[in-house]
Amino acid sequence: MAIKSKDYYAEIESVYKKPEDYELAGKGNAYVRIDAEAKVTGKAIYTDDVSFPDMYYCKLVHSPYAHALIKSIDFSEALKVPGVKGVLTGKDFPEGHNLGNPEAFKELADKEPLCRKKVRMIGDEVAAVCATTEEIATEAAKLVKVEYEPLQPVLDPFDSMQPDAPAIHYPDSSNLSIFTVMNAGDPDKAFEEADYTDKRYYKTQEMVHAAIEPHGAVAKYENGEWTVWSTTQGAYVSRYWIAWGLGVPESQVRLIKPMVGGGFGGKLDVFAHELCPCKFAQMTGHPVKCVLKRDEVFMCTRTRHPISFELESAFTKEGKLLAKRCKHILDGGAYGGSGIAANTLSLICATFPYKVENIDMHARRPYTNHPASGAMRGYSACQVHFAHEIHMDEAANDLGIDPLEIRRINEITPYYTGPTGLEFTSCKFEECLVACAEAVDWKNRERYPIGSGQALGLSGSGFMSGTGFPVLVTPHYCSSSTIVRLNREGYAVVFSGANDIGQGCDTVMTMIVAEELGLRMDEVKLIQSDTTSTPWDAGSFGSRVTFLGGNACRRAVGDAKLKLLKHWAEEWGCKPSDITMKDHRVFVKGDAEKNISYNEACFGYEEKNFGRCVAGVGSFAHEGDKDIYVKNVGNYATAYSFSASAAKVTVDKETGQVELDDFVFGHDCGRPLNIRAVEGQIEGSVLLGFGFSCFEECIYDEEGRHKNPSFRDYRFPTALDMPPIKTIICSEYDPEGPMGAKEAGEGSTAPVGSAIGNAINYATGLTLKELPITPEKLWRALRENEKTGRKEFGAEDLPEKFANMPPLPQRD
Structure with missing residues (x-):
């Protein structure tokens, strides 16, 4: 069930603009980023x-x-x-x-x-x-x-979990930093009654964020x-x-x-x-x-979790997913920090974008003596959707069902509630899948025979629009607060604690305020995050800023707007909702006598209120089950985005080199507030996903020493490696998002690696189950296939490792 605004904000909603009246939101090139000039000219202060x-x-x-x-x-x-x-x-x-x-x-x-x-x-x-x-x-x-x-260092997460492993943190204690269990339905019965079951293994690598700024x-x-x-x-x-x-x-x-x-x-x-x-x-x-120097960033900060997977699925012969069992082992490295949440998130991401009512899942995050793993764009989703989407294609091929059709058979639909309590609102997942398939001419994919060196690959994913978890203990579980002040000199000021880290959220907040007040973007000034001058915000993570921070900002400007319009409604003998704010004016449509400038409106309010300025405060909190982080049952976010992607690749079977020829991305981000920014996020996501699937990997020696801690030795894709990218925005106004928006930052990374991986598998006739798929790995697999006919490569050590894991600890 959709979460409705509290009564406190119900009156504010009456003065919000209607979607059909938006001048800026969703207009694509209607505005540019407020920090563009400073960054382009080098005047930005880092x-x-x-x-x-x-x-x-x-x-x-x-x-x-x-x-x-x-x-x-x-x-x-x-x-x-x-x-x-x-x-x-x-x-x-x-x-x-x-x-x-x-x-x-x-x-x-x-x-x-x-x-x-x-x-x-x-x-x-x-x-x-x-x-x-x-x-x-x-x-x-x-x-x-x-x-x-x-x-003695412990560098393997499976070894770390053994009872005789050296204690990394506390003597006579387990190296298991955290474990998570999720169960629903009756998976044992579903597996017994299924027409098809399987068990497969996958592995993803450790990689770094490679931000330009150390x-x-x-x-x-x-x-x-x-x-x-x-x-x-x-x-x-x-x-x-x-x-x-x-x-x-x-x-x-x-x-x-x-x-x-x-x-x-x-x-x-x-x-x-x-x-x-x-x-x-x-x-x-x-x-x-x-x-920090670059090698210090590599060694001393955080990396993406390497994850090992054991996946089992149960299907009907028609392709209906009945049940899923999975075990995720996350190499946590030496410390916890932001990495603790990745464990639970890995299981949450495994429960969608497909309907599955019967699940038996657990994830473990042991300590090792590797650098600490933490949050990285996609926050477990990239690794999880690589494994689960490669797995989906394997099941489809075994069942003789088109990989696109098996996804459509099982796709999540609007207002579905998942087996652990995730409550989905708007959902355009089917539209994303179909749009990507049409854009790459999927129906004629047989023109690329399996093993021919060219192929298409598909993938789907979902992600949360902002985690409800505020990190710190806050009143009412508040995740974000904003203050908006209207000035009689003709502008407004936004005091936003949201943390712009390059994604452009400061511009989004400015746009929301300008839109609601009928001002130009340059008539809205934003004070960047500063714990003394701006209000509380949890930060930039989990694709939360536009959704949670944007809602707080809209409520703040709505609060200020309502105060202003209430004053003038009393002066003019009408209702606040009768008054329009547009083009720097405040007026009642069709009544020339009730039409003043924004400056005059603010001055008149202050005159009547003893000089007090017009100011509004807004906050946003996830109203779901706050115990989900302990019970692992409940609604994690207020809304969820959905994505699909399709890749065309060419593999040089003599060298193992992979060329990404074309890439199509379909994203359900609700109503896009800035189409150009959404497209930019998606293009950056494709680059990151391409690096994840085919380039990037932290390499260590037997002593745990990082062998490639520099941009010279740590290879990632550049502009010269990138394909043409077609972005398809499958938008639908989400009732809970600010002006109908959902996330477009992290979820767009999740399906990229698996689409490329599936395409490489079809192009080679092999199944590669371990990332990254580098030219050397691919060359060796192709040569081995020529000699022995072997088809599956990667994660060969995992069946024995999973079989020898100690049992899960008992909960207190």
């Missing part, structure tokens, strides 16, 4: 651009071992270097104040600001040095001598308070954990988010490079900057 004349610099000392005890730290040589102003170890931070991500699971926080007694991954931060220049700090950090006692922070300490500029995706969440890590009240920390040069999930957590400048700023009385 964290590394924040500078002070008396600024010092911080550099971190990293562990060369994946698993070791810290015996001693000697700073004597470093302190002899002229210009060194201070040093830090873990003892300089309050013990037990570990860093995490969700406040509600603070007991799971496991990352010390600087490691005190033990390191758990290569790159773990053990000390920090502060100096007058970056060069001096770098040289001094090299002179810090740390004595370690190496321990992580960094600048801290200033004045009057007993810190001001921190940080490359963050969530200013308020970062403030919380910085204050916690320092052992001070949140009121003593102000977090300002400058422009962010890409996040993709990698800038959700708080790290040592944010805490150490704060300590040094307090210690020295000078502002302190710490910006």
